[in-house]
Amino acid sequence: MAYKLRDMARTARLLLAGALLLCMALPQVALAITATELFADGNRLFRDELYWAALLRYGQAADAGMNTPLLHYNIGIAHYRAKQYVRAREELLLSNRYLPLQVVSDYNLGLVAYRMGDFDEALRRFRSARDQQQRRDISKLASKAIREIQKQSVLEEVAEAQTVALRQDEEFTNLDFRLRVGAGFDDNVYRTPAESYVDLGDPAQPVVDPVVQSGMFVPINLAAVYTVNSFEHENFFGAYRFSGRFYSEQELNQADEYLQELAFGTEYRRRSENRERRVYSAFKIAQHEETYYDPDTGVERIVGGQDISDRLSYLRYGPQFWIRESFGPLSVGAHAKGELWDYEETETVPEYDHEFWSLGLNTQYHFTSTSLVRLTAEYYTRRYSTRPSYELDGSQPAGIPAVRYDYVEYGISARQRITRSMWLGATYRLTDRQDRHVGYYDYSRNEYSVEFHMRLGNSFAFELRGNYRQYDYENAFAFNNPAAGRKTLETAEAGAVITYDMTDHFELVGEFMLREVASSDPRIAYDRGMYLLGLRWSP
Numbered sequence: 001m002a003y004k005l006r007d008m009a010r011t012a013r014l015l016l017a018g019a020l021l022l023c024m025a026l027p028q029v030a031l032a033i034t035a036t037e038l039f040a041d042g043n044r045l046f047r048d049e050l051y052w053a054a055l056l057r058y059g060q061a062a063d064a065g066m067n068t069p070l071l072h073y074n075i076g077i078a079h080y081r082a083k084q085y086v087r088a089r090e091e092l093l094l095s096n097r098y099l100p101l102q103v104v105s106d107y108n109l110g111l112v113a114y115r116m117g118d119f120d121e122a123l124r125r126f127r128s129a130r131d132q133q134q135r136r137d138i139s140k141l142a143s144k145a146i147r148e149i150q151k152q153s154v155l156e157e158v159a160e161a162q163t164v165a166l167r168q169d170e171e172f173t174n175l176d177f178r179l180r181v182g183a184g185f186d187d188n189v190y191r192t193p194a195e196s197y198v199d200l201g202d203p204a205q206p207v208v209d210p211v212v213q214s215g216m217f218v219p220i221n222l223a224a225v226y227t228v229n230s231f232e233h234e235n236f237f238g239a240y241r242f243s244g245r246f247y248s249e250q251e252l253n254q255a256d257e258y259l260q261e262l263a264f265g266t267e268y269r270r271r272s273e274n275r276e277r278r279v280y281s282a283f284k285i286a287q288h289e290e291t292y293y294d295p296d297t298g299v300e301r302i303v304g305g306q307d308i309s310d311r312l313s314y315l316r317y318g319p320q321f322w323i324r325e326s327f328g329p330l331s332v333g334a335h336a337k338g339e340l341w342d343y344e345e346t347e348t349v350p351e352y353d354h355e356f357w358s359l360g361l362n363t364q365y366h367f368t369s370t371s372l373v374r375l376t377a378e379y380y381t382r383r384y385s386t387r388p389s390y391e392l393d394g395s396q397p398a399g400i401p402a403v404r405y406d407y408v409e410y411g412i413s414a415r416q417r418i419t420r421s422m423w424l425g426a427t428y429r430l431t432d433r434q435d436r437h438v439g440y441y442d443y444s445r446n447e448y449s450v451e452f453h454m455r456l457g458n459s460f461a462f463e464l465r466g467n468y469r470q471y472d473y474e475n476a477f478a479f480n481n482p483a484a485g486r487k488t489l490e491t492a493e494a495g496a497v498i499t500y501d502m503t504d505h506f507e508l509v510g511e512f513m514l515r516e517v518a519s520s521d522p523r524i525a526y527d528r529g530m531y532l533l534g535l536r537w538s539p
């Protein structure tokens with residue numbers, strides 16, 4: 001019996017020694033597993049919906065030295081799946097600082113805020129994800145989330161988690177491309193006056209009988225942006241846009257016009273929990289083609305035997321810059337722009353070449369999650385090279401200085417969300433223009449604008465907008481002729497847009513635009529209506 005007890009004790013000691021050796025060896029095996037392998041194993045467990053096990057592996061990857069924005073993002077998503085919303089928020093805020101993950105982090109921070117009952121924060125995050133241009137898929141998900149909140153339903157969809165060991169350079173570049181084409185009808189192609197008038201600007205004072213012409217046109221709008229995420233908070237971009245209107249009938253081709261613009265620059269964006277800074281700088285080059293025609297007939301203008309139909313075509317180029325700093329509900333900003341406008345050369349009439357400079361300030365305050373007020377102030381100037389000014393009697397004697405117009409503009413805008421799918425906005429602007437020669441073309445302009453947006457279900461959206469401008473000329477005469485009396489000018493515009501989401505990439509767009517110009521100078525008075533139906537594609 002004693003021998004058996006000694007044998008059992010010896011066996012127990014051997015087993016204990018083996019266990020100790022095994023325990024000592026296990027850490028060495030664990031250390032042999034790299035942080036990348038632990039991260040990959042965590043991704044596998046996440047895909048198998050084993051979120052707690054995935055969190056354990058992600059934690060081990062962090063202990064092994066991994067500290068990347070992608071790791072924080074995946075930990076945040078795993079915590080969200082495990083219904084640990086406070087921890088999910090902490091991790092997603094860390095990944096949100098990294099520019100390539102900022103968009104998806106914003107979206108998922110919106111989901112977290114919704115689950116925590118902070119609907120104001122959820123809407124703020126979703127709107128940020130919706131308004132960006134880098135990820136169209138996330139923008140659509142964010143729009144859907146906003147609609148779901150507006151309908152008081154529960155959000156279930158999560159942005160696709162980055163649950164594979166992506167290299168950082170896989171989010172290094174991004175291309176966004178959008179196209180809209182359609183067909184439209186224009187009931188006053190050449191902006192022709194509706195009634196006959198006596199041309200007091202012509203020494204012969206002839207009676208003019210304008211002929212209003214209408215026709216079909218094809219609108220084309222294209223935009224492309226290529227972004228390179230060069231640094232954590234800054235990206236480089238190149239952008240191109242084209243907008244044109246082309247009439248189908250040959251006799252209306254003088255009304256064709258288009259603008260194409262190329263831009264390249266950088267955008268800096270850095271955001272913390274309650275603060276955001278955005279800085280945008282770019283250099284833009286644009287080409288505009290438009291025919292200089294007689295509105296009464298639509299015929300190209302000829303002066304002194306020379307065709308000057310290219311007089312309104314130009315090339316403009318220059319830098320622009322803006323900055324915005326946000327502190328919770330308050331944001332302040334500034335912008336500046338400098339451009340050279342190079343018009344086509346004309347020998348028989350002065351050219352419109354000029355410099356354009358502007359400088360502006362703005363501030364915006366969100367009183368609640370559904371209302372905001374924005375204040376703006378801007379100075380800008382147009383300084384022409386050869387375009388002659390006017391004397392106070394409406395004449396342009398030889399040797400008169402070139403035109404210089406200086407503008408000061410103040411504005412206030414307010415926006416109020418009426419329901420969760422409907423909002424209304426209103427804007428007032430006061431603009432004072434000074435003619436720097438003798439003040440002949442000084443004016444004060446009051447402008448009033450309204451806009452109304454409504455979402456109808458998940459597919460339809462409806463928009464109404466209106467604008468009214470009243471010009472008060474202190475010295476100018478109609479026809480630049482004192483006998484014609486003081487010049488007056490009023491413009492009114494109204495428009496409506498209906499969109500229908502056909503698929504994730506295609507939208508059907510119907511649009512109506514009406515413009516009315518009333519003036520004591522009948523040469524510039526007209527009514528115009530445009531109706532169009534188009535198809536818009538976006539990725």
